[in-house]
Amino acid sequence: MAEKVMRMPEPPVSNETKVSTPARNNSIQRKCPGCKKGTKIGKEEEEEKLQKKEAAGSTPDVTPELESSISAIRGGGQPLPESVRAFYEPRFGQDFGEVRVHTGSLAAKTAKSINARAFTVGNHIAFGGGAI
Known part of the structure; x- marks a missing residue:
């Protein structure tokens, strides 16, 4: 999805923001030769790791330290x-004025504590060390 957004042409300048529902593409597309074999390409191959998925309906353990870190991030x-x-607002038809980005040591420490490179809390995006 990110690659698709990055390749989108520059939208025309307009005074009003329009939100539209993407049209469904019902055409059939062939897989690339590497995709047919299940071959990973470049960074995908290096970064792919298995991670445990929480069981449906389960609640992860939130330590007081994690709760405090998340409150501070907010x-x-x-x-x-x-x-x-x-760049992104006209492509998504959304206002990102309230989004807040965190890249400091607290964000990195918190991301590491939950085994994440980045995470979101509401309109806050926290990046772990080296994630951006």
Whole structure:
């Protein structure tokens, strides 16, 4: 999905934001030769790891330290740079003005504690060390 968004042409400038539902594409497409064999390409191959999935309906253990870290993250962060907003907002038809990004040591420590490279809490995006 991210690659698709990145390849989208620059939308025309408009004073009003329109939200539209994407049309369904019912055409049939062939898989690439590597896809047929199940071959991973480049970074995908390096980054693929198995992780335990929580059972349906289960609640993960939240330690007081994790809860405190998440509460602290909710209180700060930096807004998305204007250039990022200008690129993504017209493509998604959404206003990202309230999104806050966290890249500091608290975000990295919290991400590591839940075995994540990044995570979201509401409108906050926290990145682990080296994730961006």
